[in-house]
Amino acid sequence: MDPVRLSVLDRSRTREGHTHPEALRDTVRLARELERLGYHRVWVSEHHGVPGVAGSAPTVLAAAVAGATRTIRVGTGGVMLPNHRPLVVAEQFGVLESLFPGRIDMGLGRSVGFTDGVRRALGRDKGDAEDFEGQLAELLGWFRGTSPTGVHARPAEGLTVPPFVLAMGEGAGIAARAGLPMVIGDLRNREKMRRGIDHYRDRFRPSVWAPEPYVVISGTIAVAATPEEARRLLIPEAWSMAHSRTHGTFPPLPPAERVEALTMTGKERGFYESGLTGHIAGTEEQVAQELEALLKETGAQEVLVTTSTYDREALLDSYRRLAAITSG
Numbered sequence: 001m002d003p004v005r006l007s008v009l010d011r012s013r014t015r016e017g018h019t020h021p022e023a024l025r026d027t028v029r030l031a032r033e034l035e036r037l038g039y040h041r042v043w044v045s046e047h048h049g050v051p052g053v054a055g056s057a058p059t060v061l062a063a064a065v066a067g068a069t070r071t072i073r074v075g076t077g078g079v080m081l082p083n084h085r086p087l088v089v090a091e092q093f094g095v096l097e098s099l100f101p102g103r104i105d106m107g108l109g110r111s112v113g114f115t116d117g118v119r120r121a122l123g124r125d126k127g128d129a130e131d132f133e134g135q136l137a138e139l140l141g142w143f144r145g146t147s148p149t150g151v152h153a154r155p156a157e158g159l160t161v162p163p164f165v166l167a168m169g170e171g172a173g174i175a176a177r178a179g180l181p182m183v184i185g186d187l188r189n190r191e192k193m194r195r196g197i198d199h200y201r202d203r204f205r206p207s208v209w210a211p212e213p214y215v216v217i218s219g220t221i222a223v224a225a226t227p228e229e230a231r232r233l234l235i236p237e238a239w240s241m242a243h244s245r246t247h248g249t250f251p252p253l254p255p256a257e258r259v260e261a262l263t264m265t266g267k268e269r270g271f272y273e274s275g276l277t278g279h280i281a282g283t284e285e286q287v288a289q290e291l292e293a294l295l296k297e298t299g300a301q302e303v304l305v306t307t308s309t310y311d312r313e314a315l316l317d318s319y320r321r322l323a324a325i326t327s328g
Contacts, residue, residue, distance in 0.1 A: 001292040004326050005302040007041035008034055008319065009077040009218065012055035013237075013308040014252040023054035024061060026312055031065045033316055035072040037323040040302065042069075043077035043107055049118040052240055052250045059092040066100040075105025077183065077218075077304065078166045081135045082112045082128040087153055090142035094156025107183060108136065109166040110174075133174050136165070140178070140209070163209055164216070172196040179207025183304060187219030187294070188278030197298055217294070218304035222281040223321035224314070230281040232256045233318060236310040238275030245271045253310045288325045 010030055014023045031042045044061045047053040055061055058076040066074040074096075079089055089106075096104045110132035113119040119126070140163065142153035165175035167184040175182040176199070184196050197215055204213045220237070224230040236253040239262075244250040246268050264272060280290050291303070305322065309315050 001288045001295075001326060004291075004295060005040045006038075006323065006326050007043065007073075007216070007302060007304045008039055009043045009045060009304050009306045011045045011047070011053055011306070011308055012061065014052050014054050015236075015310050016252050016254050016258075018252075020054040024064075027055070027061065028064055028068050030312075030316065030319075031069050031072065031074070034319065035069045037320060038327060039072060039319075039323065041073040041075060041105060041304075043075045043105065043304070045077055046080050046083070046109075048083075048113050048122065049115065050250050052252045059089075059096060062104070063096060063099070066096065066103060071103075073103050073105055074100065075164075076107045078107035078109040078164070080109045080111050081132060081139065082110060083122050083124060086135050086139035087142055087147075087151070089139055090153040090156040093161045094143075094153060094159055097159045097161045098155045104161050105164060106161045107164040107166060108139070110168065110171060132170075133177070136163075136174065136178060139163075144208075167196055167200070172200040173203060176200045176203035176213075177205060179205045179210050181210055181214035181216065183216040183218055185218035185304075185306070186278075187217070187280060190278075190294075190297075193217065194298060197300070214302075215298065215300040216302040216304050217298055217300040218306050220279040220281075220307045221287060221291070221303075221305045221318075221322060222279065222307055222309075223284055223287045223318045223325070225283065227282045227286065229314075230283070230287075230318075231276065233307065233309045233311070233314055234276050234279060234281060235259050237308045238272050241275045242268050242271035253308065255310045284321055284325045287322065291326070 010027045012023045012027045034042050044058045045055050046058045062074050093106050110129045112124045112129050141147050143156050145157045164181045165171050167182045182200050201213045222230045222233040235256040239259040
C-alpha cells in the first residue's frame with residue numbers, strides 16, 4: 001500500500017497483576033520503540049478514577065514521553081477541556097512546547113468525567129461539555145494573545161502548538177468552524193465516521209491553525225502472523241468493555257487465555273463478541289488491503305492506532321508489522 005502517516009494513542013491501560021506505575025512506564029517505553037519504527041506521533045489520554053487506566057494527567061505524561069524521545073511528535077488524545085480552565089491548559093502546553101520545541105501536539109476533547117462521583121470530584125457536571133466550543137476559542141486565544149482579561153499566558157502566548165479536535169458527536173462541526181484538524185473514530189461504525197468526515201470537510205473554515213481540512217482516523221488495528229493471533233490481541237480489551245457494560249466498572253486488562261476460559265452470561269457474551277468486531281485485524285496482507293480501502297474511502301491523511309492488549313510484546317510486534325506494511 002502507499003505510505004501513510006501513522007501515529008499511536010497509548011491509553012496507559014493497566015493489566016492484571018501489574019501496577020499503575022508499570023502502565024505509565026510501559027507507555028514511555030513504547031514511545032521509544034515507536035520512534036525507532038518511524039511513527040509520526042505518540043499521544044496519551046486523560047481518564048479519571050478508572051481502575052483500568054493509569055493515565056490521569058496527560059500533559060505530565062506527555063512531558064515524560066517527550067523527555068525520553070528525540071524526534072517523534074508527542075501530544076494528547078486528548079486533554080478533556082471541560083475538566084480544566086483554558087488558561088491552565090494553555091500554560092501547560094506552553095511549557096511543553098518551550099521544553100520540546102516543534103514536537104508538541106494539543107489534542108482536545110469535550111468529555112467530562114464518566115461517573116457522577118468523578119464529575120463531583122472535578123467540580124464539573126455534564127452541562128460543562130456544552131460550552132466546549134467557547135472553551136476552545138478561549139484556549140486558542142491565550143496562544144494568540146487576544147484574551148479580553150488583559151492577562152497574558154506565559155509561556156504560551158506567541159507559541160504555535162498544533163490543536164486537534166477529538167470529534168465525538170458535535171466535534172466535527174466544532175472542528176470545521178474553528179478551522180482545526182480533526183481526529184475521528186471509531187472503525188466499528190464506518191458509516192457514522194464517513195458522515196462526520198463529510199460534514200467536517202463541507203463546513204471547514206480555513207484558519208491560522210490550518211489552511212485546509214486535515215482528517216485523522218482512529219481505531220484499533222492488530223497485525224500478527226495469523227488471523228487467529230491477531231484476534232487474540234483484541235480479546236483483553238473486548239472483555240474489559242463487556243465487563244464495564246455489565247458491571248459498571250472498567251477493569252484492568254486480563255490475559256487472553258483467562259478470558260477464553262471464562263463462562264459468560266448471555267449478556268456478557270453479546271457485549272464481548274461485539275467488542276471483537278469492526279476492527280482492522282489480521283495478517284500483514286489482510287490489514288494492508290483493508291487499511292488501503294479505508295484510506296481511499298475516507299481520504300484521511302493520517303491513522304491514529306488505539307490498540308490496547310495484555311501482551312505488550314505482542315502489541316509491539318503488531319506495531320512493527322504495521323509500520324512495515326505502511327512505510328512503502
